[in-house]
Amino acid sequence: MRKISLIGGGQCGLLLGFALLDKGYSVTLYTDRSAEQVLNSRIPSTAFMFDSSLAVERELGLNFWEDLVPYGEGMHVDFRGPDGSIGLTVQGRLGELQGQALDQRTKFSRWLQEFPRRGGKLVVQAVSVADLEKIAAESDLTLVAAGKGQINAFFARDDERSEHLAPPRNLAAMLLTGPKMLGDRPWQRVPFRPLRFNFIAGAGEYFSLPFYTHTRGECRSFLFEAIPGGPLDRFQDAKDGAEMLEIARQVIAELAPDDLHHLDGAELTDADAWLKGAFVPTVRKPVGRLPSGKSVMAIGDTAVLNDPIAGQGSNNAARMVRHLVSSIVARGNGAFDEAWMNDTFDTFWNESAMYTTAFTNALLKPPGAPVMEVLGAASVNPPVADAFMRCFDNPRNYWPWIADLDEARRFVAERVELCAA
Ligand SMILES: Cc1cc2nc3c(=O)[nH]c(=O)nc-3n(C[C@H](O)[C@H](O)[C@H](O)COP(=O)(O)OP(=O)(O)OC[C@H]3O[C@@H](n4cnc5c(N)ncnc54)[C@H](O)[C@@H]3O)c2cc1C
Structure with missing residues (x-):
């Protein structure tokens, strides 16, 4: 052997x-x-895994939490200006490629x-x-x-x-539970259980995903990706998760205010449910x-x-x-x-x-012309948005269009035609 x-x-x-x-x-x-x-x-x-990756675990009988972990059914993304105002929203479903995030x-x-x-x-x-x-x-x-x-x-x-050569983002993450973030439809604007993405110009990003931990069951992860020195970069001096949650309330109030109410009554799932750092x-x-x-x-x-x-x-x-x-x-x-x-x-x-x-x-960079072409179309065309999000399951599927404007236009046209047919 x-x-x-x-x-x-x-x-x-x-x-x-x-x-x-x-x-x-x-x-x-x-x-x-x-x-x-x-x-x-x-x-x-705070790792979320898509269907093709979960399949590897399922084939080996390692998915002990399959029925406990809430599925992330799609993405709801707001692209915001530096003041937090929403410039573009894209909402796409993962369909059968939906995934799960487990502690x-x-x-x-x-x-x-x-x-x-x-x-x-x-x-x-x-x-x-x-x-x-x-x-x-x-x-x-x-x-x-x-x-x-x-x-x-x-x-x-x-x-x-x-x-x-240097960390592109300073990271801060925590697991939260609260009355306004759990269940099938926690975001009123979203008709499914979303991976919630915010891209904030000049500041960075914040992500909130449906999650499961042994300490509290269903919860949500919050990951802040701060451009070093920018307005989101306030977490690195936090001494514990409670301080981090207070900072989260402040930055969300300033940069994604329509999300703030989801933190009403929120608390860490446990005293160890936080991390910060950079690499x-x-x-x-x-x-x-x-x-x-x-x-x-x-x-x-x-x-x-x-x-x-x-x-x-x-x-x-x-x-x-x-x-x-x-x-x-x-x-x-x-x-x-x-x-x-x-x-x-x-x-x-x-x-x-x-x-x-x-x-x-x-x-990690501002989107190029091909991506803007697809995102613009995705904001008004659900099949384009779905196709964009489904590529997360295997990023190779973003090519060739992610790097070529003509291909990006073809990608959009094919999805729009599919929808019309
Ligand atoms: C904040 C954050 C959010 C993330 N979100 C996502 C996400 O949404 N989706 C996703 O797919 N990925 C995500 N990731 C990345 C994901 O967690 C890692 O890529 C993944 O865990 C890597 O697996 P690995 O086995 O290579 O390393 P790890 O899972 O880190 O395992 C390495 C192991 O090696 C052990 N080890 C280290 N040194 C030694 C040594 N000298 N001797 C013996 N053991 C050692 C460590 O203790 C650890 O147990 C995220 C990462 C972070 C930090």
Whole structure:
């Protein structure tokens, strides 16, 4: 039985671990915190996953919360001026591509308990580069899925594929519950349960998603993406979630006032339901060579770390897991050498991750002419809006039109025709 070691018990490492166990590999997963520690930690993320990504979890029987987590059925987006006035509204449904957002504390702690039950070996250990040497010596393949962990520095930045040298946004997120944000139709203007997006010129963005946490059940996540130094950038001195909620009330009152009443009576789901910080989105070289000459491979955020503005990191991890499993299985008894690692990653980059990264980076800038063309049409044409939102499930579908005005016009015309037919 081929032996595969994984570093990191998050979205990518755990999901890949289960998928490889399912294919009959011997899998050891090293992660720096126990299930209990993960459950009682601060939230690491507010990840929403679309249908194609959830399908990977469903196929492996890992969707323990399927009937508990409220579905996000579509997006309701306001594009606002610097004073908060709404310039353009786009509302689109995801249809069968609807997704779910589940507290990663809830998910990963449960998955960590499940992993040994399915035959995996779990080692709770913060892995160092020196440890990697020992692990790699005992394994046919060693994959590092350490998220934003410090061990990432072992993998060189890919300068050609990385666009950022500094954090494009300062982030602040929390989980809230309250009488005016839950249920099927929490936004009166929206005939479905929305992912609520606000793009505020010169300030940044704020997102509120239907969510589920073990501490309170149904709730909503709030993620503020502040342009550094701009009017939304007020969260970084907050000492706790309660302070963060007060700041949220102030910025929403100023920059998205029609949303403010949703915070009436709102409170944090629990004392740990908040995070703040910033990071530099980075694409890394997939292969790290150890002093012994053995190679290990970066996957998940360790390989492709994007800003959360497009909600793609966990989705990218799920897509990467699908790709890795088929590449590992196809290798048969062949060596998992550097050539295989580079080829496996480059294929995934070219087929998927480069589009995810380019789409994410595009959202961090003012929209170009093709996007404005489609958004303008989407604001008055529901089929165009639906088609735009459905591309979030697989950002590759934004091409070719996202970069070409003629293609954008064709994209709109085809949807409008479909509607008229
Ligand atoms: C605020 C915010 C909002 C987000 N929203 C979305 C969204 O809506 N949709 C979406 O798809 N994505 C979203 N993401 C991104 C998503 O959470 C990540 O991309 C995803 O969790 C990456 O999975 P991963 O397995 O690569 O890393 P992680 O899930 O971060 O897991 C890494 C694991 O490795 C462990 N680890 C680190 N170093 C070591 C070490 N040396 N030894 C052992 N273990 C180690 C960590 O403790 C952790 O358990 C968001 C992120 C943030 C910050």
